[in-house]
Amino acid sequence: MVMTKVYSWGRLNAFEHEVIDLSTSLLPHALKHPKSGLAYGMGRSYGDVCLNPDGILWNARTLNHFKHFDAQTGILSCEAGVLIADIQRLMVPKGWMLAVTPGTQSITVGGAIANDIHGxxxxRYGSFGDHVLAFDLLRTDGTSIHCRPQEQSDWFTATVGGMGLTGIITTVHLQLRTVPGPWFNSETLVYQSLEEFFELADGSEDNWEYTVSWIDCFSKHKGRGLFMRANHHQDDRFISQKKKLKIPFTPPFSLxxxxxxxLFNALYYYLNAANSGKKISHYESFLYPLDHISEWNRLYGPKGFFQYQCVLPRSTGVETVKSILNEIARSGEGSFLNVLKTFGDRKAPGMMSFPQSGVTLALDFPNKGIRTLQLLTRLDSIVREAEGRLYMAKDARMPKDLFYSGYPRLAEFLQYRDPGISSALSRRLIGD
Ligand SMILES: Cc1cc2nc3c(=O)[nH]c(=O)nc-3n(C[C@H](O)[C@H](O)[C@H](O)COP(=O)(O)OP(=O)(O)OC[C@H]3O[C@@H](n4cnc5c(N)ncnc54)[C@H](O)[C@@H]3O)c2cc1C
Structure with a gap:
């Protein structure tokens, strides 16, 4: 048996795993094993939701075949290991696109469903699960369940956002949406306060499809940042953007x-503020800016980093985000990739989906051990008091009580777990 060291995106720990490549011809035989297993996509989850130390990782990336595309309806059928990037690059020139994608396109369709990712x-479009028409779920006992929102709907809602714990998603049918081409009309606006951010976010909801903002964690003007918004542009010339830079090795300490x-915060703010205004952007630059620097996670050095992403009720959003920023400032720690964004008022498609009406804040902290953990515990208190929740795709350490209070459908979800599947996250938060 060969053991392989596997990281998640936060690079906090490399755990030994036995990795088994999945292929359609080997299923369901490959899932029969005395040890528990877990599907692994691209490992773009930051924490331990995609890790199963000392157990089996089923490499689902090898389930990577496109099956069928109906150019009339925009329905795409593919295996769950197909990359979002490959779908976009194949479909955008045909005038179709995935309705929802996250801040990187280097993820699999299976990973997008299992974390019910948002963009x-x-x-406007909800989360990824809102555009999944059907999938096949293979259980470790060899049974396969065809799930649709209207058929086996309980299995559907348990698996969307179900952290890979209900079975292996093998084949997926997705509803794509039409687009005029790869270009966006985008606009960057500077804001000086959280109140201004919320005004821009609310004021952009009706007329702008994409909105996101970067918030400066260090400025004395608490809450200043850059608000980016975009709509599709009528121009169908297709150019695929190339990767520009790669971090070739992990530096011995965090850069x-x-x-x-x-310095990074101030530079980012001033450079972008100076270039604010309207422009035409390629969809890859606007939607996946970090993909231009491959393996940027290595910049955090050998100890890795924590990502902390919460969603907070809109009614107390200004005050709660202020409290979080103040706590970070008091701690002397800081974050660079600080994303602040509102979620729409929509019902989530999964029992364990993260998005809910409100505002979401994502922060990255270099791992400085106990100091960082203590700060995150203090941020937990603020999120708990505000009745917010943390995102499992980003998590490596949330306390159980915050998990239980944030995910009130947990007991219902547990009925759909596959007993042959387990992860570091499930053992940490659920107990098995
Ligand atoms: C730069 C960056 C930006 C990001 N931006 C966003 C964002 O804007 N919004 C957002 O929501 N997320 C975001 N993420 C997180 C990322 O989208 C999710 O963690 C996603 O789930 C990763 O997919 P993956 O293919 O890498 O899956 P992995 O990380 O390998 O696995 C994630 C989960 O999916 C399960 N899984 C994978 N394949 C299958 C399968 N075939 N069957 C059953 N379960 C399966 C795994 O068991 C695991 O529980 C970002 C991540 C990065 C690195």
Whole structure:
């Protein structure tokens, strides 16, 4: 048996796993094993939702075949290991696109369903699960369940956002949406306060499909940032953007540290503020800006980093985000990739889906051990008091009580778990 070291995106720990490549011809035989297993996509989850230390990882990336595309209806059938990037690059020139994608396109369709990922257009299109028409779910006992929102709907809602714990998603049918081409009309606006951010977010909901913002964690003007919004542009010339830079090795210490962070924040703010205004952007630059620097997660050095993403009720959003920023400032720690965005008022498609009406804040902290963990515990208190929740795709350490209070449908979800599947996250938060 060969053991392989596998990281998740936060690179906090590399765990030994036995990795088994999945292929249609080997299923369901490959799932029979005395040890528990877990599907692994691209490992773009930051924490431990995609890890199963000392157990089996089923490499679902190898289920990577496109099956059928209906150019009249926009229905795409493919295996769950197909990459979002491959779908976009194949479909955009045909005038179709995935309705919802996250901030990177280097993820699999299976990973997108299992975390019910959201994008910059949640207020318009909801989350990924809202556009899944059907999928086949293979259980480790060999049974296969064809799930649709209208058929086996309980299995559908348990698996969308179900962290891979209900079975292996093998084949998926997706509803794509039409687009005029790869270009966006985008606009960057500077804001000086959280109140201004919410005004821009609310005021953009009706007329802008994509909205997102970056907030400066270090500025003395608490709550200043850059608000980005975009709509599709009528121009069908197709150009695929190329990767520009790669971080070739992991530096011996974090390049994102207390000295560089204020500088990075200020530089990012001033450079983008100086270039604010309207422009035409390629969809890859607007939707997946970080994909231009491959393996940027190595910049955090050998100890990795924590991502902390919460969603907070809109009614107390200004005050709660202020409290979080103040707590970060008090701690002397900081974050660079600070994303603030509103979610629309929509019912989530999964029992364990993360998005809910309100505002979501995502922050990255270099791992400085106990100091960072103590800060995150203090942020938990603020989120708990505001009745918010944390995102499992980003999590490596949330306390159980915050998980239980954030996900009130947990007991219902547990009925659909596959007993042959387990993850580091499920053992940490659920107990098995
Ligand atoms: C730069 C960056 C930006 C991001 N931006 C966003 C964002 O804007 N919004 C957002 O929601 N997320 C975002 N994410 C998180 C990312 O979209 C999710 O973590 C996604 O689930 C990762 O997919 P993956 O294919 O890498 O799956 P993995 O991380 O490998 O696995 C994730 C989960 O999916 C399960 N899984 C994978 N394949 C299958 C399968 N075939 N069957 C059953 N279960 C399966 C795994 O068991 C695991 O529980 C971002 C991540 C990065 C690195």
């Amino acid at each position: 910059k257009n949640h207020h 994102i540290n207390r000295y560089s962070l204020p």
